[in-house]
Amino acid sequence: MIHDPTLRDGHHAVGHQLDADQLRAYATAANTARVPVVEVGHGNGLGASSLQIGRALLDDATMLTTVREALTSSKMGVFMAPGWGTSENLTAAVHLGADVVRIAAHCTEADVTERHLATARNIGAEAQGVLLMSHMASPDRLAEQCALMVKYGAQAVGIMDSAGHYLPGDVIERIHAIIEAVDVPVIFHGHNNLGLAVANSLAAVEAGASVIDATARGFGAGAGNTQLEALVAVLDRRGFDTGIGLREILSAADVAADHLMKAPPSIDSIAVAGGLAGVFSGFKRPVLEAARAEGVDAIDLFLALGKRQVVAGQEDLIGDVARQLKAGSR
Amino acid sequence: MIHDPTLRDGHHAVGHQLDADQLRAYATAANTARVPVVEVGHGNGLGASSLQIGRALLDDATMLTTVREALTSSKMGVFMAPGWGTSENLTAAVHLGADVVRIAAHCTEADVTERHLATARNIGAEAQGVLLMSHMASPDRLAEQCALMVKYGAQAVGIMDSAGHYLPGDVIERIHAIIEAVDVPVIFHGHNNLGLAVANSLAAVEAGASVIDATARGFGAGAGNTQLEALVAVLDRRGFDTGIGLREILSAADVAADHLMKAPPSIDSIAVAGGLAGVFSGFKRPVLEAARAEGVDAIDLFLALGKRQVVAGQEDLIGDVARQLKAGSR
Incomplete structure (x- = not known):
C-alpha cells in the first residue's frame, strides 16, 4: 500500500x-x-x-x-x-x-x-x-x-x-x-x-x-x-x-x-555527504550558512556533524562544530 | 574499478x-x-x-x-x-x-x-x-x-x-x-x-x-x-x-x-515508460514528435514500441506504430 x-x-x-x-x-x-x-x-x-x-x-x-x-x-x-x-x-x-x-x-x-x-x-x-x-x-x-x-x-x-x-x-x-x-x-x-x-x-x-x-x-x-x-x-x-x-x-x-516544483529534486554533493554522514537534510541551509560564516567547507562540516550524531532540534550545534573545524584546521 | x-x-x-x-x-x-x-x-x-x-x-x-x-x-x-x-x-x-x-x-x-x-x-x-x-x-x-x-x-x-x-x-x-x-x-x-x-x-x-x-x-x-x-x-x-x-x-x-549541464538529469514520465517498456532513451525526441504529429499519447506510444521490441536504428518504425495506435483508438 x-x-x-x-x-x-x-x-x-x-x-x-x-x-x-x-x-x-x-x-x-x-x-x-x-x-x-x-x-x-x-x-x-x-x-x-x-x-x-x-x-x-x-x-x-x-x-x-x-x-x-x-x-x-x-x-x-x-x-x-x-x-x-x-x-x-x-x-x-x-x-x-x-x-x-x-x-x-x-x-x-x-x-x-x-x-x-x-x-x-x-x-x-x-x-x-x-x-x-x-x-x-x-x-x-x-x-x-x-x-x-x-x-x-x-x-x-x-x-x-x-x-x-x-x-x-x-x-x-x-x-x-x-x-x-x-x-x-x-x-x-x-x-x-x-x-x-x-x-x-x-x-x-x-x-x-x-x-x-x-x-x-x-x-x-x-x-x-x-x-x-x-x-x-x-x-x-x-x-x-x-x-x-x-x-x-x-x-x-x-x-x-x-x-508544484521549480525543478525535481536532485542529488547534489551536500546531499551525498548528508546521506553518508547520516545527517538530516533539513540541516542543509544552516550548514551552508555556518560554513560560509566560519570559512570552512560545507561538506567537511556535514561529515563532522555526522560524527557528532546530531539530530533535528540541535541546530545550535552547527555553529559550534563549524568553529571547531576552523580551529582544527589552523 | x-x-x-x-x-x-x-x-x-x-x-x-x-x-x-x-x-x-x-x-x-x-x-x-x-x-x-x-x-x-x-x-x-x-x-x-x-x-x-x-x-x-x-x-x-x-x-x-x-x-x-x-x-x-x-x-x-x-x-x-x-x-x-x-x-x-x-x-x-x-x-x-x-x-x-x-x-x-x-x-x-x-x-x-x-x-x-x-x-x-x-x-x-x-x-x-x-x-x-x-x-x-x-x-x-x-x-x-x-x-x-x-x-x-x-x-x-x-x-x-x-x-x-x-x-x-x-x-x-x-x-x-x-x-x-x-x-x-x-x-x-x-x-x-x-x-x-x-x-x-x-x-x-x-x-x-x-x-x-x-x-x-x-x-x-x-x-x-x-x-x-x-x-x-x-x-x-x-x-x-x-x-x-x-x-x-x-x-x-x-x-x-x-x-556541463543546465540541470542534472531527472526521471520524467517518459523516462519511466521507456524503462518499463525497455525502449532506448534516444527515442524520446522522435517519439514526442510522432505522438504530436499523429495526436496520440507519447507514453502509450513508448509502451507500444516496447511491445514491438524496437531497437536503435529502427526510428522509422516510430511513425508506423504511432499511426497504428491512432487507427486502433478510433
Missing part, C-alpha cells in the same frame, strides 16, 4: 509555500490514480508552521479542507511530530476529515507518541507511528520502539530513513526485525541521498513491509523521497499490485512537475 | 555541444579525484558526429587532445559502435592517446566487434567489449556473446542497460551468467529510468562485476547514468575500495553540475 506525502514532505522543497490551487491540482490527480492515502500539511506536520521552522502559506485548516474536497476515493493523511504539533491540532485535523494520522518520534523516543496515538484512536482515525532518523538505532531497538507504539494503539508502525543513509541490506535487516516484533503493517519511508530510495523501498517490500511512502517525482526534503511513479512501475514488474494505475500516476507526476 | 563516461554519455544530454573548456574542467577534476578511466567523445562514440545523429561541437581529434592534456594519472577511454565508427577512427583515437577502447554491439551481434577488438589489441590499446540494450537477450545469450568478444581479444566484457529496464535481481542473474562464461573483468553500465541505477550497479559489484560505469551527477542520456559520486559513497560504505577520493569526486561532480 502506497502512502503519498507529496503535499507534505514536498513542502520542504518549496519553503512550505504551496497554494490551494496547487494542493487541489495534485490531490485530484492522485485521487484519479487511485493513490490510497494522500498526506498533506506543513513539511514538519500539523502545528509546525512558525517563524523559526518556516511559515506555511496556508494554515492547516485551509490545506486540509482543500485536499479533502478533492479526494473522492483516496484517504487523507496528516503527519504530526509531538513538540511541533499537539493533540488539539490532531483532533482538529480529524474533524476536518483526516482519515490516517501519522505520529512521528525520534527513533529512540517512541514514548512521546503514546498520548497522541490514543487520541487518534479515540476520535476514530487510523493511527500510525513512525520513527525518524531510524539509522541511528539498532534493528532490535527499532523493533522494540515499534512494539511500544503498537501497544499505544498504532495500527501500522515503521521507520523513516530521514537522512537517506540506508543501503538495501540495512533496510531488509530492520524491516525483518520489526516484522518479528509486531503484528500490524510495517511502514518504510525513504530518502534519495545515495540514489537508493526506490531500491530501498523495493527491498522493504520484499522484506515484508506493506506501507511504503513515495512522492511524485520524488518531491521532498533534500535529495527527495522515493519516486512514486518509478516505484509503482518497479513493483508492477515484481508482481506486487499497488492498485494504482500506471498511466494515471505518470499523469499525476506530470501535474506535480508542472505545478 | 570505475569507468567514467561523463564526457561521452553526458554529451547526449546537451546535443553533443560540450566545448574544450568544459571538457578540460571536468577531466582535470576527475583526474584529481583519481578516476581510473575518463571516457570522452560524441554520445554515440567515435565517428558518429553527423547531421542525422547530431553534429558534435568539436571533432573527435579536438576532444581527445583536450582531455589527454588534462589527464596525468587517469587513463583516457573512447567508445565506438561499428557502423557509426570505423577502424580508422579507432586507430586515430589510439594515436591521440586513448588508452582504453570500448567496442559496442547490439546484445545479440557481438560478431561485429571482432575486427575492431583485434585492431585495438594490435595497436596496443586496452580493448573492451560491451553489449547494448542487453535486457533484450537472456542471461545465457549474453554470456555466450561476451565469451565471443573475449575470443576476439576483449580484455573486459559486459553489458549496458541502455533502456534503464533492469531490477537488481536481473542484473545479478546476468552478471553471474557472464562471470561463469569468461575469465576477464566484467563490465556493467546502468541507466536510471526506474531510479535503480545506483542499486543495480551495487548489485553488479556484489555479483562480481569489476568495471562499473558511472557519471558525475548521473549526466547522460535520458534519465541519466549511475551517479558516480553516490556510487563511490555507497561502495565505500560496503567496503569496496574504488581508489577514488570522496571529497575530490564530490568536487568533480560540482564542476560537472556548474559547467
Whole structure:
C-alpha cells in the first residue's frame, strides 16, 4: 500500500509555500490514480508552521479542507511530530476529515507518541507511528520502539530513513526485525541521498513491509523521497499490485512537475555527504550558512556533524562544530 | 574499478555541444579525484558526429587532445559502435592517446566487434567489449556473446542497460551468467529510468562485476547514468575500495553540475515508460514528435514500441506504430 506525502514532505522543497490551487491540482490527480492515502500539511506536520521552522502559506485548516474536497476515493493523511504539533491540532485535523494520522518520534523516543496515538484512536482515525532518523538505532531497538507504539494503539508502525543513509541490506535487516516484533503493517519511508530510495523501498517490500511512502517525482526534503511513479512501475514488474494505475500516476507526476516544483529534486554533493554522514537534510541551509560564516567547507562540516550524531532540534550545534573545524584546521 | 563516461554519455544530454573548456574542467577534476578511466567523445562514440545523429561541437581529434592534456594519472577511454565508427577512427583515437577502447554491439551481434577488438589489441590499446540494450537477450545469450568478444581479444566484457529496464535481481542473474562464461573483468553500465541505477550497479559489484560505469551527477542520456559520486559513497560504505577520493569526486561532480549541464538529469514520465517498456532513451525526441504529429499519447506510444521490441536504428518504425495506435483508438 502506497502512502503519498507529496503535499507534505514536498513542502520542504518549496519553503512550505504551496497554494490551494496547487494542493487541489495534485490531490485530484492522485485521487484519479487511485493513490490510497494522500498526506498533506506543513513539511514538519500539523502545528509546525512558525517563524523559526518556516511559515506555511496556508494554515492547516485551509490545506486540509482543500485536499479533502478533492479526494473522492483516496484517504487523507496528516503527519504530526509531538513538540511541533499537539493533540488539539490532531483532533482538529480529524474533524476536518483526516482519515490516517501519522505520529512521528525520534527513533529512540517512541514514548512521546503514546498520548497522541490514543487520541487518534479515540476520535476514530487510523493511527500510525513512525520513527525518524531510524539509522541511528539498532534493528532490535527499532523493533522494540515499534512494539511500544503498537501497544499505544498504532495500527501500522515503521521507520523513516530521514537522512537517506540506508543501503538495501540495512533496510531488509530492520524491516525483518520489526516484522518479528509486531503484528500490524510495517511502514518504510525513504530518502534519495545515495540514489537508493526506490531500491530501498523495493527491498522493504520484499522484506515484508506493506506501507511504503513515495512522492511524485520524488518531491521532498533534500535529495527527495522515493519516486512514486518509478516505484509503482518497479513493483508492477515484481508482481506486487499497488492498485494504482500506471498511466494515471505518470499523469499525476506530470501535474506535480508542472505545478508544484521549480525543478525535481536532485542529488547534489551536500546531499551525498548528508546521506553518508547520516545527517538530516533539513540541516542543509544552516550548514551552508555556518560554513560560509566560519570559512570552512560545507561538506567537511556535514561529515563532522555526522560524527557528532546530531539530530533535528540541535541546530545550535552547527555553529559550534563549524568553529571547531576552523580551529582544527589552523 | 570505475569507468567514467561523463564526457561521452553526458554529451547526449546537451546535443553533443560540450566545448574544450568544459571538457578540460571536468577531466582535470576527475583526474584529481583519481578516476581510473575518463571516457570522452560524441554520445554515440567515435565517428558518429553527423547531421542525422547530431553534429558534435568539436571533432573527435579536438576532444581527445583536450582531455589527454588534462589527464596525468587517469587513463583516457573512447567508445565506438561499428557502423557509426570505423577502424580508422579507432586507430586515430589510439594515436591521440586513448588508452582504453570500448567496442559496442547490439546484445545479440557481438560478431561485429571482432575486427575492431583485434585492431585495438594490435595497436596496443586496452580493448573492451560491451553489449547494448542487453535486457533484450537472456542471461545465457549474453554470456555466450561476451565469451565471443573475449575470443576476439576483449580484455573486459559486459553489458549496458541502455533502456534503464533492469531490477537488481536481473542484473545479478546476468552478471553471474557472464562471470561463469569468461575469465576477464566484467563490465556493467546502468541507466536510471526506474531510479535503480545506483542499486543495480551495487548489485553488479556484489555479483562480481569489476568495471562499473558511472557519471558525475548521473549526466547522460535520458534519465541519466549511475551517479558516480553516490556510487563511490555507497561502495565505500560496503567496503569496496574504488581508489577514488570522496571529497575530490564530490568536487568533480560540482564542476560537472556548474559547467556541463543546465540541470542534472531527472526521471520524467517518459523516462519511466521507456524503462518499463525497455525502449532506448534516444527515442524520446522522435517519439514526442510522432505522438504530436499523429495526436496520440507519447507514453502509450513508448509502451507500444516496447511491445514491438524496437531497437536503435529502427526510428522509422516510430511513425508506423504511432499511426497504428491512432487507427486502433478510433
